[in-house]
Amino acid sequence: MPADQQPVTRTYTVRAIDRAAGQLTLDFVTHGDTGYAGPWAMAAQPGDVAVIRGPGGAYAPAADVDWHLLAGDLSAMPAIAAALEALPSSAKGVALLEVESEADVLDLTAPEGVEVSWLVNPDTDDVAFLARAVDAAAWPTEAAKGAVQVFAHGERESIKAVRKVLKQREVPREAISISGYWARGRTEDAFQAEKRTPVGKIED
Numbered sequence: 446m447p448a449d450q451q452p453v454t455r456t457y458t459v460r461a462i463d464r465a466a467g468q469l470t471l472d473f474v475t476h477g478d479t480g481y482a483g484p485w486a487m488a489a490q491p492g493d494v495a496v497i498r499g500p501g502g503a504y505a506p507a508a509d510v511d512w513h514l515l516a517g518d519l520s521a522m523p524a525i526a527a528a529l530e531a532l533p534s535s536a537k538g539v540a541l542l543e544v545e546s547e548a549d550v551l552d553l554t555a556p557e558g559v560e561v562s563w564l565v566n567p568d569t570d571d572v573a574f575l576a577r578a579v580d581a582a583a584w585p586t587e588a589a590k591g592a593v594q595v596f597a598h599g600e601r602e603s604i605k606a607v608r609k610v611l612k613q614r615e616v617p618r619e620a621i622s623i624s625g626y627w628a629r630g631r632t633e634d635a636f637q638a639e640k641r642t643p644v645g646k647i648e649d
């Protein structure tokens with residue numbers, strides 16, 4: 446279709462898929478009455494129709510990694526939850542989930558050696574909150590340092606701050622999956638368009 450006739454699209458994570466049952470599970474953050482997908486999900490009824498295209502994305506947790514760090518906000522929770530379920534039972538690491546309120550906390554399944562922490566931050570202006578938690582995580586000591594894998598996604602400014610910490614900790618770029626999933630005050634269309642401008646870029 447010509448660009449000006451294409452429908453509005455939004456990007457969501459496959460939280461789970463049951464091919465036998467023909468069931469696809471998506472988890473939507475609802476964030477008031479702005480936008481398309483959040484309000485749609487809030488009002489969705491059995492029988493409503495959604496047109497789905499995909500999937501994309503390449504990340505999968507590696508089995509041969511000594512320590513996993515998964516960090517994000519509620520928009521990345523479906524991806525983090527799916528990754529935790531895909532990890533081998535012997536996996537070690539931490540999952541740090543930033544949420545605005547206690548009401549956002551969910552019960553996730555994770556290997557025994559992966560500590561899941563829900564971090565409540567009602568101050569949405571404090572974009573360095575998640576980065577501070579990443580920095581304060583129980584990183585393997587220098588001596589015990591083996592292969593580390595990082596998955597960090599969420600609000601763009603918060604993820605930029607996390608990227609700085611990963612740089613300081615000298616995590617190799619190829620061991621990191623990192624990106625903004627959305628940006629405060631931007632629709633997804635504006636957020637995607639800004640990726641081509643300085644404000645939209647996460648440092649490499």
Ligand SMILES: Cc1cc2nc3c(=O)[nH]c(=O)nc-3n(C[C@H](O)[C@H](O)[C@H](O)COP(=O)(O)OP(=O)(O)OC[C@H]3O[C@@H](n4cnc5c(N)ncnc54)[C@H](O)[C@@H]3O)c2cc1C
Binds near residue numbers: 456476482484632633
């Ligand atoms: C690869 C990828 C996977 C994603 N997976 C998921 C997922 O599984 N579940 C999920 O909920 N989101 C996910 N997201 C984020 C989702 O695409 C965005 O939040 C999207 O902007 C929501 O569209 P909307 O129509 O509800 O709001 P938009 O029309 O895009 O935005 C309207 C307003 O709402 C604000 N807004 C948008 N998202 C949020 C939010 N999460 N919290 C608070 N305010 C917000 C915007 O800043 C804007 O001001 C993913 C994004 C990417 C790139």
